[in-house]
Amino acid sequence: MLAAQRKDRILDLLRADGRVVAKELAAAWDLSEDTVRRDLRELAADGLLHRVHGGALPASPAVADFTARTAIATDAKSEVAQLAASLVRPGQTVAIDGGTTARELARRLPPDLRATVVTHSPTVAVELATHPTVEVIIVGGRLFKHSVVAAGAAAHEAIGRVSVDAFFLGVTGIHPTAGLTTGDADEAAVKRAWVGRAAETYVLGSGEKIGAASPFEVVPLADVTAVLTDAAAPERGVAELRAAGVDVRRP
Template sequence: MLAAQRKDLILATLRSEGRVVAKDLAAELELSEDTIRRDLRELAADGLLHRVHGGALPASPAVADFTARSRIGTGAKAEVAGAAAALVRPGQTVAIDGGTTARELARRLPADLRATVVTHSPTVAIELATHPSVEVIIVGGRLFKHSVVAYGAIAHEAIGRVSADLFFLGVTGIHPVAGLTTGDAEEAAIKRAWTERSAETYVLGSGEKIGAASAFEVVPLAAVTAVLTDAAAPERGVAELRAAGVDVRVAS
């Protein structure tokens, strides 16, 4: 079998089964594990999968920069944002992560809502600049241009002084084994800090993130209150998360 054929098979297996085990695939094709691992490395370098110990998982399409992500799954993000906005109650202190779904959430907060929003995302803050009764507190720091959020020591210190009722967490991967992941280590640390400072954490999990994984763990699935996803989210991925004990709430 040619290398191109093997790679097509690997990608087809990821689509159908949600993972590839290098040892099993090598035995099935009567090839060495080294050959399969080399194929996995090359596919990972092209951004087509995410390598893990023993094999690979689907790569998240949500690792592109902010502008590119703005064009991905807009309808699904609107559904998730609407479900998230419905959870916010008057008088609460709400932490909102960065990202395109978080920006959509800010847009959907009711016009009569009186609450405090704390965010390290300039784009979220700008969306709320004209909201009549939401107090906006911006956490500063070094700008991570890829996601348009603040990060680093200054941001960490500020977050450590906040106690939030809710945190709406954005990630690039939601997987029953790999957990909640994102593509940058320092951004993952900021998300983790928010989770630790919030009474409840809800994951903004549009369907393209379900079953996918990125390089850096944010928190385990057990650390969050629920995953909010859209009606078109993959049924198998949702079922696997629920089997792992995750509260997955599908927008209606």
């Protein structure tokens, strides 16, 4: 089997099974594990999978930059955002993460809602600038341009002085064993800080993120209240999360 054929087959298996194990592939194809690992490294370098110990998991399409992500799964994100908006109660103080689904959530908060939103996302803040009864508090810091959010020491210090009723968390990967992941270590740290300051944490998890993984863990699945996803999210992925004890909610 040629290298290109092996790589196509690896990607097919990832789509079908949700993971591949290098040792099993080597045995099935009568190849050395080093050959399979080289294929996995090259596919990972192209952004087509995420390597883990012993094999690989599907890579998340949500690791693209903010502008590119605006065109990914727009209907699904709208469903997730509407579900998230229904969880915000009058009088609450909530934190909203950065990202395209988070921005959609800000757009969908009811016009008569009286609440406080704290965010480290300039795009979320701008969406709420014209909301008549939502108070907006912006957390500042170094701008992480990839996701258009504040990061770094200043953001951490500010977050550490706020307590919120709920945090709406954006991630790029939601996997039953890899947990909740994202593509940047500093951004993961800011998200983790918010989880630590929230009474409840809801994951904004449109279907393309379920079963996928990225390099940096945010928190384990056990640390969040629920994963909010869309009606068309993959049944297998949803079932695996529920089997792992995760509260998965759909419209």
